[in-house]
Amino acid sequence: MAASAAVTANYVLKPPPYPLDALEPHMSKQTLEFHWGKHHRAYVDNLKKQVLGSELEGKPLEHIIQNSYNNGDLLPPFNNAAQAWNHEFFWESMKPGGGGKPSGELLALLERDFTSYEKFYDEFNAAAATQFGAGWAWLAYADNKLKVVKTPNAVNPLVLGSFPLLTIDVWEHAYYLDFQNRRPDYIKTFMNNLVSWEAVSSRLEAAKAASA
Amino acid sequence: MAIRSVASRRTLAGLKETSSRVLGLRGIQTFTLPDLPYDYSALEPAISGEIMQIHHQKHHQTYVTNYNNALEQLDQAVNNGDASTVVKLHSAIKFNGGGHVNHSIFWKNLAPVNQGGGEPPKGALGGAIDTHFGSLEGLVKKMSAEGAALQGSGWVWLGLDKELKKLVVDTTANQDPLVTKGGSLVPLVGIDVWEHAYYLQYKNVRPDYLKNVWKVINWNYASEVYEKEC
Numbered sequence: 239m240a241a242s243a244a245v246t247a248n249y250v251l252k253p254p255p256y257p258l259d260a261l262e263p264h265m266s267k268q269t270l271e272f273h274w275g276k277h278h279r280a281y282v283d284n285l286k287k288q289v290l291g292s293e294l295e296g297k298p299l300e301h302i303i304q305n306s307y308n309n310g311d312l313l314p315p316f317n318n319a320a321q322a323w324n325h326e327f328f329w330e331s332m333k334p335g336g337g338g339k340p341s342g343e344l345l346a347l348l349e350r351d352f353t354s355y356e357k358f359y360d361e362f363n364a365a366a367a368t369q370f371g372a373g374w375a376w377l378a379y380a381d382n383k384l385k386v387v388k389t390p391n392a393v394n395p396l397v398l399g400s401f402p403l404l405t406i407d408v409w410e411h412a413y414y415l416d417f418q419n420r421r422p423d424y425i426k427t428f429m430n431n432l433v434s435w436e437a438v439s440s441r442l443e444a445a446k447a448a449s450a
Numbered sequence: 451m452a453i454r455s456v457a458s459r460r461t462l463a464g465l466k467e468t469s470s471r472v473l474g475l476r477g478i479q480t481f482t483l484p485d486l487p488y489d490y491s492a493l494e495p496a497i498s499g500e501i502m503q504i505h506h507q508k509h510h511q512t513y514v515t516n517y518n519n520a521l522e523q524l525d526q527a528v529n530n531g532d533a534s535t536v537v538k539l540h541s542a543i544k545f546n547g548g549g550h551v552n553h554s555i556f557w558k559n560l561a562p563v564n565q566g567g568g569e570p571p572k573g574a575l576g577g578a579i580d581t582h583f584g585s586l587e588g589l590v591k592k593m594s595a596e597g598a599a600l601q602g603s604g605w606v607w608l609g610l611d612k613e614l615k616k617l618v619v620d621t622t623a624n625q626d627p628l629v630t631k632g633g634s635l636v637p638l639v640g641i642d643v644w645e646h647a648y649y650l651q652y653k654n655v656r657p658d659y660l661k662n663v664w665k666v667i668n669w670n671y672a673s674e675v676y677e678k679e680c
Contacts, residue, residue, distance in 0.1 A: 272654055276653070280654070370541075370624055370625075371603035371623070371624040371625075371644075372602035372603045372645075373602075390602065391602040392601070392602075409602075409645065410603070410644065411645050414645060414646060414649040414650065415649070415650070418504055418508070418646075418650070419504060419509055419512070419646065
């Protein structure tokens with residue numbers, strides 16, 4: 239199921255929609271330089287090498303992800319493909335001057351499905367804090383409901399049948415230079431200062447349209 | 451957010467050597483952070499003092515704290531006959547207990563160069579490595595490759611299969627101890643490849659960490675374990 243128009247089939251390392259120092263002091267330029275410039279870049283480069291000459295070559299990224307997820311019995315391209323997708327989605331989940339409470343329809347839906355923004359905040363926080371080892375926490379949309387999901391390693395909601403709306407990377411490389419072991423502080427900083435609710439809203443519109 | 455000064459003493463003042471203590475009236479045994487047998491900076495330049503201090507005082511300590519909490523909750527649930535809580539606690543016990551077990555082995559797997567770190571194994575273990583892997587270099591190459599290829603968080607191990615009497619190389623995910631891969635497996639050398647084990651120093655280049663960590667591997671300890679089991 240197509241959930242996002244943003245990620246292309248060309249396996250391109252798209253830069254974040256802001257300069258690498260634009261999220262300071264909440265997420266350092268150094269972190270972006272390594273996280274985007276090394277980790278994300280390696281997933282894209284390795285994916286290209288991995289699918290070269292195979293029947294997956296040239297297929298849309300989401301096709302590779304679904305195909306190699308293989309109902310949980312992961313095939314080799316899954317890690318690179320899903321991580322390439324997840325990281326592009328992550329950069330676009332943040333913006334300078336972001337964070338805090340959304341408004342309008344998005345706030346209404348969060349209040350409908352979580353009782354309050356504060357309850358959503360706590361649930362998202364808890365998911366991100368308790369995903370053991372490497373992984374991601376998500377706000378996702380399925381069956382006309384918003385929900386919080388946590389996933390290990392490279393897994394994302396696409397393969398679980400729901401539309402991703404927001405993500406936070408909780409692999410240690412995402413926060414170690416800025417926060418070391420203090421993952422809870424990183425999560426709070428993300429929620430309070432980095433979330434792009436505009437991105438979440440437009441993804442929600444796309445998800446609703448795709449479900450209609 | 452840099453760490454300005456690295457403590458030169460390996461432990462917080464007053465920590466004793468015992469790694470367990472009895473809690474209150476119930477008698478469940480809980481755990482304490484074991485001392486390191488060397489200073490935090492003693493493994494440099496292979497592993498920085500900054501990493502050793504955070505790894506020991508923060509990560510391992512957190513596993514110990516959370517493991518103790520889970521054990522106390524387990525004790526209560528068992529006494530209350532609360533089966534579903536007992537089952538629910540399994541993952542916390544596996545994560546945190548495994549984290550404590552694995553890191554306790556890891557600190558003994560490491561030694562400063564002037565305490566034998568990096569010195570190749572001799573005796574029975576040295577011979578067994580040559581038999582099973584051709585040479586120490588062969589073993590190192592295999593473990594480094596498997597450690598580098600591990601996706602996400604986990605450990606790469608040299609283990610002894612007690613039953614089959616042979617050495618094995620294997621990996622475990624997250625904080626799963628080696629025994630989760632086989633009941634007869636005894637860990638000899640474990641290398642932590644969670645990003646927290648190397649990131650501040652080696653960043654994304656896990657292969658460089660794996661190249662350098664062998665310079666401080668304590669083969670004496672691994673030999674002792676091997677000879678005890680054989």
